[in-house]
Amino acid sequence: MSVSREVALAEIADIRLPDGRTLAEADIVRALSVDGGTIRFVIEAADAAAASSLSQVEAEAQRRLEALPGIERVQIVVTAPAARPAAAGAAPSLKIGRHATGQAGPQPIPGVRSIVAIGSGKGGVGKSTLTSNLAVALARAGRRVGLLDADIYGPSQPRMMGVSDRPASPDGKRIEPLHAHGVTIMSIGLMLKEGEAVVWRGPMLMGALQQLLQQVNWGELDVLLIDLPPGTGDVQLSLCQKAAVTGAIIVSTPQDVALLDARRAIDMFNKLKAPVLGLIENMSSYICPNCGHEAHLFGHGGVAAEAMDLGLPFLGEIPLQLEVRLAGDSGRPVALGEGEIAQAYARLAARLIEQGVA
């Protein structure tokens, strides 16, 4: 009999990283799956330098896991996001991160027809990647699209959409968003010094979010996509209290553990009275770029089954493909291209347009 996922995780939990933390403490193992005699997982390093220092960790994990009974093969992929481009240009005089001002319930954003939050239960499932590609696919389908990066703990849209200028605020009151690939963009990451927001607590987060929703000149939009931080915290709560959210989309990978967290996120949106518009499965299958063989590294179909169980729409699936990550790291989302993956994002966009939310 093959070992369980938990046993595999426990076996590598105490391997030390160069910075002295253990793998478990650093929480950088993603999507570990045991498939017969094969264990596969991703180590997500903070940046390229950290990734290149992990070869001994990788070798040790490989050695330990291969020694487990019944395990014949261990496949480890180390990934790292590219460095975020440095912000340039004149800083707006606007002070971001003040306390929230009084507001009577969730408000619409003038000119914005629909507000769609993109959430996930767990970090690292590809929510930001999905959001940038969906935004591009919707823009290609002729929609007027805005993208608000509210992932306060790891704003990645500037990198993924290839923007780095600091947004201007000529009058010190309104913020001018940026534009890339046909999408109007604003990210909390463009307004802050690196690392600044992570110390914020509820009221500051609420104030910053309120500013991004209400003080940015979004213009006329068919849909504003909001890239949320993972989990069920203050930002999600503030968003649903401050903005008239049309609905939420939940992104998950197919494994049970991600799905469990996704269920919590769905629960939260239900409690906050933001209708869940549907579920998307990311990293659904792996198509070998050389031979075209399709493999299901993290399982397949778990999210569709979960959607069925919960009576929610299943909106579609995006395969695990190196080009998705490379395109995201280069600031040109893969949905700009013509291949199969771009078509998968185009189908998702079409679904949302069909549902009348984009």
Ligand SMILES: Nc1ncnc2c1ncn2[C@@H]1O[C@H](COP(=O)(O)OP(=O)(O)OP(=O)(O)O)[C@@H](O)[C@H]1O
């Ligand atoms: N379909 C995919 N194929 C290949 N790589 C992917 C895919 N989706 C996401 N990735 C990669 O996985 C990593 C995590 O993705 P991303 O940052 O979008 O996740 P997230 O859920 O937004 O994470 P966070 O918890 O930091 O908000 C990135 O390196 C991204 O390029």
